[in-house]
Each structure stands twice: as C-alpha cells, then as structure tokens.
Amino acid sequence: MVTTTIPHPQNTPIQSVLIVGNYCHDVLLQGGAVFAETLGGAASFISNVFTALSVSFHLTSKVGFDFKYPVNHEPIVIPSSKTSVFHAYFDQGHTENAHQDRVLKRVEVCDPINPSDLPDKRFGFGMAVGVGGEILPETLEKMVETCDAVFVDIQALIRAFDKNDGTVKLVRLKESGFYHLLPRVKFLKASSEEALFMDVEEVRQWCCVVVTHGKDGCEVYWKDGEMKIEPFGANQVDPTGAGDSFLGGFVGGLVHGLVVPDAALVGNLFGSLTVGQIGLPKFDLRLLQRIKDEVQRRKLHSTCWFESGDDLISFTKPAGHDEFRASLASSKLVSRSPGSVEQVTGQPKLLVGSVYDKPN
Ligand SMILES: Nc1ncnc2c1ncn2[C@@H]1O[C@H](COP(=O)(O)OP(=O)(O)OP(=O)(O)O)[C@@H](O)[C@H]1O
Numbered sequence: 001m002v003t004t005t006i007p008h009p010q011n012t013p014i015q016s017v018l019i020v021g022n023y024c025h026d027v028l029l030q031g032g033a034v035f036a037e038t039l040g041g042a043a044s045f046i047s048n049v050f051t052a053l054s055v056s057f058h059l060t061s062k063v064g065f066d067f068k069y070p071v072n073h074e075p076i077v078i079p080s081s082k083t084s085v086f087h088a089y090f091d092q093g094h095t096e097n098a099h100q101d102r103v104l105k106r107v108e109v110c111d112p113i114n115p116s117d118l119p120d121k122r123f124g125f126g127m128a129v130g131v132g133g134e135i136l137p138e139t140l141e142k143m144v145e146t147c148d149a150v151f152v153d154i155q156a157l158i159r160a161f162d163k164n165d166g167t168v169k170l171v172r173l174k175e176s177g178f179y180h181l182l183p184r185v186k187f188l189k190a191s192s193e194e195a196l197f198m199d200v201e202e203v204r205q206w207c208c209v210v211v212t213h214g215k216d217g218c219e220v221y222w223k224d225g226e227m228k229i230e231p232f233g234a235n236q237v238d239p240t241g242a243g244d245s246f247l248g249g250f251v252g253g254l255v256h257g258l259v260v261p262d263a264a265l266v267g268n269l270f271g272s273l274t275v276g277q278i279g280l281p282k283f284d285l286r287l288l289q290r291i292k293d294e295v296q297r298r299k300l301h302s303t304c305w306f307e308s309g310d311d312l313i314s315f316t317k318p319a320g321h322d323e324f325r326a327s328l329a330s331s332k333l334v335s336r337s338p339g340s341v342e343q344v345t346g347q348p349k350l351l352v353g354s355v356y357d358k359p360n
C-alpha cells in the first residue's frame, strides 16, 4: 500500500473545519442579458455540501451592507463596504488567461480577510477558498499555523483583476506571493485551466495536488504517484461552483474518515450534482441520506485515516473502490419528489429562462 506522511489532525475523533473565503453575489449573463442572480463564493458552495453531509464547520467570510441572501452561517458584515460581485459572461469566447467556460469579472470587492478575523482556536482542517483576492499571504500563514491540515483552492491564490473592468486573470503560482507557504499546505486543488499556471511536478513534492477535469472527473498527484478518479454523469446547465462543491465533497469525505481516492469520488459526485442546477444546488433529501449511508458503510470497510492511528493516509485505491463508486452512482437514481428537497442556503433568482445550455 502506498502511503505518505500526512499527519491526521491531532487524533481527535470529531473533526472541525474552518472555511475561509468571502460570500459573493453572482450575476450570470448571456446574450447581453442577465439570466440568473445567485449567492456565490466558494464558501457558500462548500457550506452547502458540508450541511448536506452533516459536517460541522466554522466559517470566516466578509460581506458588505448590501448582502442579500439568507445564510445559515452568518458572515462578518462590513458596513462601509459592498459585497463582492462577479459577473459571469457565458458567451464572450475564450481568453488565453481566463477561465475557459466563462469570462468572469469582479465588479465589486469586499474587504480582505485578515489574520485577526480568524478565530483564535485550533482546527483539524482549514480551507482557504477565496474568490476575489480576499485571502492574504499572512492569512494563509495563520491558517497553516492553526489548522492541522490546510486545503487550498488555487483560485484563492492566483487571481488578478483587470484595473478597468475587473476581468479575472490568472498569474503564475510562483509569482503569487503564496509560493513559500506551499510546503505547509496539505492539498492544493486546481481546475485543469488553473493547473497550467503551476508546475505540478514541483508542487506535488510538497503537497498533494488535485486537478479537476470537468466532466472527466479528477486526478490526484502526490509525491510518489498519481491516480485518476472516475466522474459521474450529469446534464450540465451551469458549471458555476462545480470545483467548490467538488472540494466540499472531497473534504467532507475525508472528515467522515474516507481515504483520499474514495473521498475524491464523493467530490466528483457533488461536482456532478452542482452542474445540473443553476447557482447553488439544492439536494434531494433521500439522495443525501443514500450518500451518507454509503459513506458510513464505506468507512467501515476501509482503513480510516483518523482511526487507524498510524498517522498515514493511503493514496492507493482500496479494495471495493469501484463498488463504492457504483453505489454512489446508483444513489443518484433516487427520484425527486416535492417536499424532499433540502434548501440549505440562499436561493438563486432566475430572471430569464430556467435552463441554460453550456456554450461550446
Ligand atoms: N459536466 C460534468 N459532468 C459530470 N461531472 C462534472 C461536470 N463538470 C464538473 N463535474 C465535476 O465537478 C468537478 C469540478 O469541475 P471543474 O473541473 O469544471 O471545476 P472548476 O472549473 O473549478 O469549476 P468552477 O470554476 O465552475 O467552480 C469535476 O472534477 C467533476 O467531478
């Protein structure tokens, strides 16, 4: 069995998670018109998945006086600031230095999250999941000091914003101001477009790199090996938040005691559930129960990270991995009925139409 020396958080049976990143308002546009407005930000998609998986967490997030969505975990409200706003244009074509399936513009920006905004306590897991440049190097530094295992979405580190219109551009990870902290980070998640801005071969020597590939699932790279994790099928109507929900499912799986390959399957599952809906997804309650049952069953049959007591995480696909995938896939087949949908955070506002066809 291939293992690596990632310590499990402090031998505590119940893992607490710190999520750091601002909520935002997302405005989705196509053909010059707004077709949806939703609650956004990686923090909102991840909390949505954690709530679905019954993972408890603390959230540090900032919004402005104009924040307009009801949420279960209250953000810090900055009276002198507006909430960060992103406009996502789905028909402006591809640019070389931007997200491929949409052009994103940050049109309002809330305050950054400072180290002093973080709670003064230790956490098993920390997640640095900024969207608008709100995570500062010193904030990530405090997270690696106070959390046993830190997970970073690369979008929190490498985004730059055009001075005139806020268009999101990416800078190389090496020039981001965060590079020196990578040896203290446990997992770095990047989409395939973002991965072009880093040297995966170099970074995997320090931390585990997870690259997501949209409908093709994801790949996990660590010092001594790599593996591909199979996707789940989906009818994509809006790709927004797929990567965030993936990360929520992945970390949620680890918190529940799954090994990395099995947790990555849970990540792929939540990514696939997210692209099937506009904005923040709502999950069918029976589907969630099936997923949680499968995760509990799986945990009983695999070497659990937290309970093994040997301070090692296995990166090898354990026996039964394919069966676990099949059982998760079959849980997607449970039908939706009125009243079985759990609404965990802000509702999207559909302005034009109800189904969006992904542009080529
Ligand atoms: N069309 C799809 N069908 C099935 N699964 C998908 C699809 N798109 C995304 N996923 C799942 O979601 C995960 C994350 O998707 P993706 O690689 O597009 O992330 P991303 O580009 O960071 O997303 P975003 O920036 O829109 O949040 C994938 O690894 C996959 O598991």
Ligand SMILES: O[C@H]1[C@H](O)[C@@H](O)[C@H](O)[C@@H](O)[C@H]1O
Residues within 6 Å of the ligand: 024, 025, 026, 039, 040, 041, 042, 043, 045, 086, 104, 131, 155, 240, 241, 242, 243, 244
């Ligand atoms: O709500 C979305 C989502 O969090 C995406 O992952 C991020 O890329 C966008 O900037 C944000 O507006």
